[in-house]
Amino acid sequence: TEPNSPTVKTSIPGPKSIAMKRDLDLIQNTDVVQFFVDYDRSVGNYIRDVDGNVLLDLFTQIASLPLGYNHPRILEVLKDPANISAFANRPALGIYPPTEFAKLLSETLLSVAPQGLTQLQTMACGACSVEHALKGAFMAYRRRERGGSAPTQQEIDTCLMNTPPGCPKLSVLSFKNAFHGRTMGALALSHSKWFHNLDFPAFNWPIATFPTLKYPLEEFYKENIAEDARCLAEVEDKIESAKKAGQPVACVASEPMQCEGGDRYASPQFFQGLQDICQKNGIALLLDEVQTGAGATGKFWLHEYFHLRDPPNLVTFAKKMLTGGFYYTPDMRPTEGGRIFNTWSGDPSKVVVLKAVLGVIKDESLLARTTDTGNYLMKSLMDAQEKYPHLLSNARGLGSLAAVDFPAAAPRDNLVERLRSLGVHVGVCGTSSMRLRSTLTLERKHVDIFADRFNTVLRDT
Ligand SMILES: Cc1ncc(COP(=O)(O)O)c(CNc2csc(C(=O)O)c2)c1O
Numbered sequence: 001t002e003p004n005s006p007t008v009k010t011s012i013p014g015p016k017s018i019a020m021k022r023d024l025d026l027i028q029n030t031d032v033v034q035f036f037v038d039y040d041r042s043v044g045n046y047i048r049d050v051d052g053n054v055l056l057d058l059f060t061q062i063a064s065l066p067l068g069y070n071h072p073r074i075l076e077v078l079k080d081p082a083n084i085s086a087f088a089n090r091p092a093l094g095i096y097p098p099t100e101f102a103k104l105l106s107e108t109l110l111s112v113a114p115q116g117l118t119q120l121q122t123m124a125c126g127a128c129s130v131e132h133a134l135k136g137a138f139m140a141y142r143r144r145e146r147g148g149s150a151p152t153q154q155e156i157d158t159c160l161m162n163t164p165p166g167c168p169k170l171s172v173l174s175f176k177n178a179f180h181g182r183t184m185g186a187l188a189l190s191h192s193k194w195f196h197n198l199d200f201p202a203f204n205w206p207i208a209t210f211p212t213l214k215y216p217l218e219e220f221y222k223e224n225i226a227e228d229a230r231c232l233a234e235v236e237d238k239i240e241s242a243k244k245a246g247q248p249v250a251c252v253a254s255e256p257m258q259c260e261g262g263d264r265y266a267s268p269q270f271f272q273g274l275q276d277i278c279q280k281n282g283i284a285l286l287l288d289e290v291q292t293g294a295g296a297t298g299k300f301w302l303h304e305y306f307h308l309r310d311p312p313n314l315v316t317f318a319k320k321m322l323t324g325g326f327y328y329t330p331d332m333r334p335t336e337g338g339r340i341f342n343t344w345s346g347d348p349s350k351v352v353v354l355k356a357v358l359g360v361i362k363d364e365s366l367l368a369r370t371t372d373t374g375n376y377l378m379k380s381l382m383d384a385q386e387k388y389p390h391l392l393s394n395a396r397g398l399g400s401l402a403a404v405d406f407p408a409a410a411p412r413d414n415l416v417e418r419l420r421s422l423g424v425h426v427g428v429c430g431t432s433s434m435r436l437r438s439t440l441t442l443e444r445k446h447v448d449i450f451a452d453r454f455n456t457v458l459r460d461t
Pocket of ligand 1: 125127
């Protein structure tokens with residue numbers, strides 16, 4: 001069972017972590033390794049490092065743990081003889097799916113599909129889900145341009161040499177401060193940190209400005225609506241310019257909230273306007289819910305809060321869904337087999353575990369709990385912001401996603417380190433934001449521990 005509170009015995013990283021890091025560094029670069037973890041003895045919302053430090057984990061493996069560590073319902077899946085085969089025999093899913101795979105997908109991933117998205121493709125991770133979702137959008141765009149005819153011999157010949165018309169000059173519009181993954185296509189849509197992109201050739205695709213909201217929202221309603229309009233006008237301009245430059249936009253990609261870029265929210269009106277622009281121009285809308293999905297905001301998908309008139313064409317997921325993949329509308333469905341494809345095309349064993357996770361979310365009403373705990377967490381951030389206005393600003397959040405800004409990276413990093421030495425592990429994002437990414441099982445008692453330690457370090461700053 002979970003401990004009642006954190007215990008910190010050594011500096012973090014402690015001596016054992018430091019020794020293990022030295023060993024691992026002989027094999028690979030370990031610059032960003034923070035500490036080594038004793039996963040056998042991490043429980044629920046508490047992570048235990050190899051030096052015996054037990055921390056309340058509010059970052060949860062970059063927001064990828066739905067139920068925390070060693071949840072009994074997940075351990076049961078692993079002990080169930082009926083599941084051995086799923087773990088022992090990883091299939092090339094695109095060609096040799098396992099028994100009743102459609103049934104498994106229907107009972108799991110499709111049971112939580114965003115409204116109107118009836119097609120589903122599993123993949124390994126977030127980036128490869130984005131990569132293949134983009135392919136779906138490009139193929140749909142070219143299918144429409146061909147008007148149903150087959151590709152020409154010239155297209156077939158030229159595509160093998162990376163040249164038009166087989167490799168068409170199409171583009172994807174993304175947003176400044178976005179993050180969509182580290183593979184080359186997803187990286188061309190990612191603009192949040194230089195060390196993600198440096199040294200890698202990129203597509204010269206349009207990059208628009210994502211709204212910068214002023215907080216508190218209720219005080220700056222007019223300014224924020226004007227900001228939405230300004231950004232949407234820029235999106236239209238970029239689409240027009242791309243068309244004139246001979247590389248029309250086939251897809252607009254956006255996170256429903258920019259996470260790596262600094263927990264940057266935008267209004268439902270912005271996304272409704274974005275969908276209007278896409279539909280007006282025959283452009284697919286890809287919403288990347290890798291970090292915001294799987295119940296993290298109290299709704300299963302963040303974009304549910306947007307009340308979009310129609311379903312987005314493509315929705316990518318990974319992290320807390322335990323498998324990567326994307327949902328898509330029928331018009332995005334490939335008409336030829338083997339074109340959205342790779343060896344594994346996902347992993348059924350992860351879907352088997354996800355079935356247990358979805359069961360716990362339902363049985364324990366974790367969406368409602370995430371909303372309640374998230375509101376309670378927001379109150380603790382707002383209270384701290386009120387007490388320390390010189391240190392904190394723009395407190396914001398939704399369910400298990402929360403963030404607050406510091407005046408600069410240095411004071412933020414210093415506070416995060418001191419918070420960890422008091423037994424609370426949090427994340428960072430953007431240039432100077434602290435971010436929280438809890439499990440879906442977080443309770444008010446955990447928020448009390450966070451608030452107590454957070455105020456202690458703020459008081460001593
Ligand atoms: C909105 C969104 N889209 C795609 C991705 C890529 O997912 P993975 O390839 O990491 O599974 C992510 C992954 N998040 C992430 C956080 S830090 C990080 C990194 O590579 O440093 C990656 C995401 O947040």
